[in-house]
Amino acid sequence: SGGMQSQEGIVTSDISSHDKLNFRLNSTHKISDKITFGQTLGYTNQKGVGLGNTNSEYGGPLSSAINLDPITPLIVTDVASQPNAVIYNNEHIIKDPAGHPYGISNYVGQEMTNPLAYTQTRLGNYGWSDDFIGNAFVEITPISSLKFRSTVGIKKAYWGNLGYTPQYFLSNTVQTNKNSYNKGENRVFNWNLENSLTYSKIFGYHDLTVLVGQGVYVDNTGGNVGMTFFNLPIEDYRDASFGFDVGLSNRDGYSGEFVQHKISSLFGRVNYAFKDKYLFTGIVRRDGSTRFGSDMKYGVFPSFSAGWNVHQEDFFSPASAITRLKIRGGYGVVGNDAMADFRYLSLVVGGFNYAVGSDGSVTTGYAPETLDNPGLHWEETRSGDIGFDLEMFSRFNINFDWFNKTTVGILRPVVIPGYVGVSSLPWDNVADMENTGVELEIGYDNSFGDFNISVNANGSFLKNTVTYVAADTNFISGGASFQSMGNVTRIQEGHSYNSFYGYKTLGIFQNEEQIRNYTNGGEGMIQPNARPGDFIWADLDGDGQITSGDLDKKFLGSSLPKYTFGFNVSMDYKGLDFMVFAQGVAGNKIFQGLRRLDILTSNYSTKALSRWHGEGTSNEFPRLIDSDPNGNFTKMSDFYLEDGDYLRIKLLQVGYTLPNNVFGKLGVSRLRIYATAENLLTLTRYTGYDPEIGGGVFGIDKGQYPQARTFLGGIQVSF
Numbered sequence: 145s146g147g148m149q150s151q152e153g154i155v156t157s158d159i160s161s162h163d164k165l166n167f168r169l170n171s172t173h174k175i176s177d178k179i180t181f182g183q184t185l186g187y188t189n190q191k192g193v194g195l196g197n198t199n200s201e202y203g204g205p206l207s208s209a210i211n212l213d214p215i216t217p218l219i220v221t222d223v224a225s226q227p228n229a230v231i232y233n234n235e236h237i238i239k240d241p242a243g244h245p246y247g248i249s250n251y252v253g254q255e256m257t258n259p260l261a262y263t264q265t266r267l268g269n270y271g272w273s274d275d276f277i278g279n280a281f282v283e284i285t286p287i288s289s290l291k292f293r294s295t296v297g298i299k300k301a302y303w304g305n306l307g308y309t310p311q312y313f314l315s316n317t318v319q320t321n322k323n324s325y326n327k328g329e330n331r332v333f334n335w336n337l338e339n340s341l342t343y344s345k346i347f348g349y350h351d352l353t354v355l356v357g358q359g360v361y362v363d364n365t366g367g368n369v370g371m372t373f374f375n376l377p378i379e380d381y382r383d384a385s386f387g388f389d390v391g392l393s394n395r396d397g398y399s400g401e402f403v404q405h406k407i408s409s410l411f412g413r414v415n416y417a418f419k420d421k422y423l424f425t426g427i428v429r430r431d432g433s434t435r436f437g438s439d440m441k442y443g444v445f446p447s448f449s450a451g452w453n454v455h456q457e458d459f460f461s462p463a464s465a466i467t468r469l470k471i472r473g474g475y476g477v478v479g480n481d482a483m484a485d486f487r488y489l490s491l492v493v494g495g496f497n498y499a500v501g502s503d504g505s506v507t508t509g510y511a512p513e514t515l516d517n518p519g520l521h522w523e524e525t526r527s528g529d530i531g532f533d534l535e536m537f538s539r540f541n542i543n544f545d546w547f548n549k550t551t552v553g554i555l556r557p558v559v560i561p562g563y564v565g566v567s568s569l570p571w572d573n574v575a576d577m578e579n580t581g582v583e584l585e586i587g588y589d590n591s592f593g594d595f596n597i598s599v600n601a602n603g604s605f606l607k608n609t610v611t612y613v614a615a616d617t618n619f620i621s622g623g624a625s626f627q628s629m630g631n632v633t634r635i636q637e638g639h640s641y642n643s644f645y646g647y648k649t650l651g652i653f654q655n656e657e658q659i660r661n662y663t664n665g666g667e668g669m670i671q672p673n674a675r676p677g678d679f680i681w682a683d684l685d686g687d688g689q690i691t692s693g694d695l696d697k698k699f700l701g702s703s704l705p706k707y708t709f710g711f712n713v714s715m716d717y718k719g720l721d722f723m724v725f726a727q728g729v730a731g732n733k734i735f736q737g738l739r740r741l742d743i744l745t746s747n748y749s750t751k752a753l754s755r756w757h758g759e760g761t762s763n764e765f766p767r768l769i770d771s772d773p774n775g776n777f778t779k780m781s782d783f784y785l786e787d788g789d790y791l792r793i794k795l796l797q798v799g800y801t802l803p804n805n806v807f808g809k810l811g812v813s814r815l816r817i818y819a820t821a822e823n824l825l826t827l828t829r830y831t832g833y834d835p836e837i838g839g840g841v842f843g844i845d846k847g848q849y850p851q852a853r854t855f856l857g858g859i860q861v862s863f
Contacts, residue, residue, distance in 0.1 A: 154852050155195060156205050156259060159266040162192040183280040193270045198849040199837070201627065201740055203255035203318075205263065206847040210738050211256050211746040217247040218260060226250070236313040236321070238264045248315055251745045257314040265314070268381030269307035276300040291342045297335065304329040304370075308381035325384040328370035332402060334363035353415040360408055367401040403485040406434045423451035423472075433481040436520055437488040443522035447476025468535035473528075480523040483555045487571040490516035496567075515560070515570040523573065525551045531583075541587035549579040550611070559621065574620060576612040577641050581605045595717045603709040608640045608702065624842035627741045629780045633703075633842055640702035642842050644733060646780030647690075648682040648698055652766055654759045664688035671774070677756040677767025678774035679783065700782045703843020706731025719801040721818075728791035728827075735784050735844040736832050741777055744770040751831055788843065790828035790835040796821045814862040822854040 146167045153160025165188070172182040201207050221244050223232045228250040231237075237245050238261040246261035281295040305328050313319040340357030373386060374394040411429040425448060432442040451472040454460060460469075496511040531545035553573030560569065585602040613620055619636035626632045634645040653659050653676050662670050662680060670683050671690060685695040710727035740746040748768070756762040766776040766783075776783070799818030807815055828835045832845045 153193075153195070155849065156263045159193050159263050159269065160195050163190065165189045178285045180283040181281070182283075184278065186275075186277040188275045189273070190275075191270055191272045193266075195849065199844075199846050201737065201846045203257070204847075205259035206849065207740070208256045208262065209259050210749075210847055211252060211740045211743065212249050212258070213251045213745070213747055216249040216251070216258075218258065219244050220247050231316070234313040234319075236311045236319065238312055238314065252743055252747065253315060254317055254740070254743055256740070256743065256746070257318050261312075261314050265310060265312045266307075268384070269305070269309075271303070271305045273301065273303035275302075289343055289345050291344070293338075293340050293342070295338045297337075299332075299334040301332045301334075302329065308384040310379065310381065322375050323378070324372055324374050325376055325386070326370065326372040327386070328368065330366065330368040332364055332366035334365070336361040349419045351415075351417040351420075353413075355411075355413040357412070358408075358410050360406070362404065362406050364402045364405045367399065369397075369399040371395065371397045404434070405485060407481075408432045419456065421453050421456040423449075423453070425449045425474075427476070431479055431522075433522070435481045435483060435485055435487065436522065437518045439518060440488070440521040443479045443524070445477045445479050445524070447474065447478075449474030449476075465536050466534065467538050468533065470533040472532065473530035475526070475528045477524055477526045480525065480555070482523075483571060487555075488517050488520040490514055493567070512566060514566045514568040515564070517570055517572055520555075520571060521553060521573060523551065523553045523555045525549060539588060539590050541585075541589075543583075543585040545583040547579075547581060547583070550576065551578075552576045556620065558615075572614065574614045575610060575635055577608065577610045580607045580609075596715065598714040599711070600713075601709070601711040603707065605707055606704065607706070608704050610635055610637050610639055610641055613637055624844055626735065626737050626780070626844060626846075628778055629741070632735060632780045632784075632844070634699070636699075639699050640704055643702045644700040644735065644780075644785055644843075646697055646700055646782070648684065648700070649781055649783055650680040650682050651763045652756050653678050653680055654763075674774050675767075676759065679766050679776050679781070681779075681781075697780075701733035701785055703732055703734065703788070705729035705788065719803065721797075721799045721801070723795070723797045724793060725795040726791060726793045728789070730789040732788040733785040733843060734788040734830055734832065734835060734837065736786050736830075737784065737844055737846050738832060739777075744772070749831060786830050786832075788828075788830060788835050790826055790830065792826045792836065793824040794822065796824050811863050812861060814860070816860040817857075818860070819857045820855070822856075823851050824853065 147164070149162070149164040151162045153162075166186070167188075168184070168186045170182075170184050172180065174180055195205055198204070198206060201211075217226075219240055220226060220232065223229050223245065226232070226247075228248065231248055231250075232245050237248075238258075239245050240260075246258040246264075248258065248261075249256065277297075277299045279295065279297040281293060284292045286292070305326070307326050309320065309324045309326075311321060311323050336359065338357060338359040340355055342353065342355045344353045346352075371386065372395070373388065373390050374396070375390055376384060376388050378384060378388075409429055409431045411427065414424070414426045416424045426446075427448070428444065428446045430442060430444050434441075449472065451470055454469040454471060455466065460466075490512040491514070492510050493513045494508065494510050496509050497506050498509045499505070500507050527547065527549045529545055529547045531543065534540075534542040534544075536542075554575040554577065555571060556574045557569035558572045558574060560566075581604055583602070583604040585600065587598070587600040589598045590596075613635060619634050621631040621634055624631070624633040624642060629646075632644060632646060633642040635642055653662075653671075653674055655676050658680075659671060659674050659676070660669060664670060664683060664686060666688065668688050670688055671678070671681065674680075681690045681696065682698075683690060683696060684698055685691070687695070690696050707730040708727075709729075710725070712723070712725045714723045715721070736749075738749060751765060752768060754762055755765045756767045766774075772778055797818055797820045799816050801814060801816040804813065826835070832848075833850050834845075834848055836851065837843065837845050837848045
């Protein structure tokens with residue numbers, strides 16, 4: 145099989161695109177009755193141009209487009225009319241093909257720049273990759289019940305980047321007076337080897353399969369190299385080349401070797417069935433990782449599952465409305481070593497300054513990078529599950545699961561005092577958490593003559609709770625931060641992992657009398673410096689003032705959805721078919737952080753149109769004042785949190801299959817024409833651009849690259 149794909153981005157497509165070419169070959173060879181050989185070969189070439197700084201508030205087209213003022217023109221055709229006309233005299237200012245400069249804001253500074261001007265500085269930049277994968281196996285069956293299988297897999301990957309940056313002037317704070325041309329290349333080789341011996345036997349009503357094996361997995365063998373030239377005698381990225389003699393002072397290179405990661409495993413599995421009524425599977429693994437010290441290198445991870453096909457029992461009536469019933473359950477432990485290498489060691493690194501001699505001269509030397517931790521060990525996830533599969537009238541299907549998943553020894557960096565004197569935070573197994581919930585899936589399939597219908601719906605409920613934190617204060621900060629607010633989430637016992645943590649608002653002061661009356665029961669005002677239009681902060685500790693520490697903060701919600709749901713409907717009538725798939729979540733919060741807080745003049749979203757601008761005008765959005773003396777916008781509070789609930793039609797497809805007699809003479813057995821719409825409709829109250837921002841950013845929306853609404857059509861032909 146093979147494929148080609150070329151796709152333009154939907155944001156500044158000149159510097160946002162993706163091209164892909166792939167090829168794959170699979171084959172299986174029956175050498176003899178006892179020996180089978182097979183292999184998979186694959187190659188993928190990709191070339192992509194990415195915006196960079198996606199879901200980041202610090203520069204880039206998305207953040208700039210959101211935060212720049214709406215009165216600066218995109219392109220300036222009359223420079224003299226601009227309030228900052230003199231700035232356009234800079235010789236490196238970016239201009240459009242007609243020679244007009246791109247607008248530069250006189251009001252919003254720092255990293256915020258005209259997105260179109262920024263685009264011109266990134267032309268010709270791209271990343272690329274070449275991936276070669278190969279897997280081969282040999283299977284030997286010396287006797288009918290015994291099978292030996294050996295599998296070897298390899299991956300050879302090359303990737304890198306090529307880019308030219310011209311001399312440019314985007315603003316007084318974003319500029320460069322020399323061009324540069326850079327190239328970086330990386331290479332890596334990964335391989336794995338697995339050997340297993342399987343014994344299978346059916347005797348009477350018993351069906352037994354036993355497997356034992358070992359595996360070795362090695363990745364990240366390789367390194368990188370790169371070079372940058374400065375001050376090339378060119379003005380266009382298409383003329384960039386390393387053939388120019390720019391002199392040694394205008395060259396900067398690097399090279400390095402990656403740290404090899406190895407896992408060694410022993411494993412065994414037992415499958416047993418009696419009369420196809422009682423089913424059991426047991427697995428045990430012993431894994432060792434190079435990311436832990438010698439005393440903690442290995443972990444043992446057992447698991448088992450059992451099932452009972454109740455409908456196979458003699459007492460089960462064939463005439464019953466229930467045509468199939470299976471009760472099942474299981475428990476298992478898996479390990480995780482997902483962290484950087486050598487976190488258990490205190491490595492000695494360079495870059496530290498030392499005062500030497502009586503004159504206090506400074507020299508560069510070496511020092512321990514962090515604290516060692518020989519007790520660092522595998523993170524474990526222990527999962528238990530019980531449920532059933534039910535079929536009724538051969539048309540209705542119900543699958544139900546209750547699960548409990550406990551993660552023990554979560555791997556994270558530990559915050560330590562600065563006076564310890566290390567440059568990196570040490571890692572430890574710092575916390576435990578528990579996920580408990582239920583999953584339910586309901587399906588219906590039926591036919592009415594030529595009309596067929598299939599409906600499936602699923603939903604789940606999740607409760608996430610931190611059950612242990614290894615710290616004197618019983619919490620960990622630093623899970624997620626936002627600009628000058630610092631940490632906006634916290635990991636603490638009894639709450640969801642990385643829950644939002646900040647101030648609680650009680651509405652907005654509508655007049656001076658409310659400010660005077662907001663006391664702790666005495667004569668002192670809780671917010672004496674507030675003005676009408678400012679937030680009323682909750683005095684949670686009752687001390688009569690709003691403190692800057694944790695005493696007046698509380699947990700405000702979680703970015704983890706409590707409910708996840710979806711449904712799929714498929715119908716067909718004669719040659720016409722229809723399918724729709726939708727999904728959604730509920731019960732989570734999103735931190736709407738599209739605005740730069742440290743730029744007082746940065747633009748607001750349209751929510752600001754409903755701001756407080758007089759008594760009774762708003763009790764949700766405070767007054768607008770650049771200095772923000774009450775911290776209405778600079779304090780982490782529930783003001784920034786919005787419901788993340790949404791329902792999205794992810795896929796809708798309509799197709800028509802032509803009758804066989806239309807193209808039968810051409811050897812065509814089936815021809816189907818279809819049209820598809822992806823991300824067609826989203827129902828949500830979230831005011832950002834997309835509520836589906838993912839959990840990897842802890843529910844903080846800083847300007848996510850938007851998902852595309854896609855329409856496509858196709859033809860499927862079978863011969």
